[in-house]
Amino acid sequence: HLRSVERLQAVFDGAGVRPVYVVDHPVATQPDGHEPLRAIADSGRAEIGAHLHPWVSPPFDEELTRANSYPGNLPAALEREKLARLTDAIERHLGRRPRACKAGRYGFGPHTAESLA
Numbered sequence: 001h002l003r004s005v006e007r008l009q010a011v012f013d014g015a016g017v018r019p020v021y022v023v024d025h026p027v028a029t030q031p032d033g034h035e036p037l038r039a040i041a042d043s044g045r046a047e048i049g050a051h052l053h054p055w056v057s058p059p060f061d062e063e064l065t066r067a068n069s070y071p072g073n074l075p076a077a078l079e080r081e082k083l084a085r086l087t088d089a090i091e092r093h094l095g096r097r098p099r100a101c102k103a104g105r106y107g108f109g110p111h112t113a114e115s116l117a
Contacts, residue, residue, distance in 0.1 A: 002027065005036045013045060022051035022102040025058070028089040038094045049100030050086050052107070057082045072109020080115040 005021075012019050021040075027033035040046045052071045055064055061078055062068045071079050083101070090098050101116055 002033050002036050005040065009040050009045060018046060020047040020049045020100050022049040022098075022100065023090060023094070024051050024053045024056060025086050025089055026056050028086065028093050034093040041094060041096060047100065048090060048094050048096055048098055049102060050083070050090060050098040051102040051104070052079075052082055052086055054082060058085050070106040070109070071103065072107050072112055074109070076111035076115065079109070079111055083115050 009019075021037050023033065023037065027037070037046070037048060041048050053069075054062065054071050054074060055069055059078070059081055062074060067073045071082065074082070087098060090096070103112060
């Protein structure tokens with residue numbers, strides 16, 4: 001779907017909307033994901049944020065369970081490391097540090113604010 005993101009962006013442009021695209025680790029590290037978003041962000045028409053999906057974000061130190069699919073349920077150090085690696089991947093491939101982070105349902109846990117800071 002990211003190969004067609006420019007079509008969606010045209011809708012936003014027509015409405016005068018500057019979206020925030022939140023990306024996970026696979027999007028940030030694969031050219032089909034990051035290249036179209038970087039081009040849009042580089043043109044000033046969008047911002048880039050982070051969306052931590054633990055099951056696809058290194059390090060892969062947790063057991064894959066339903067509870068661990070929510071970042072806020074991870075141990076503090078693991079949540080922080082996953083966020084750090086996601087942030088690094090976004091900076092490296094999209095050329096900017098994310099200033100927004102989408103936690104999603106149950107994604108914000110007792111250590112999340114500290115991890116983001």
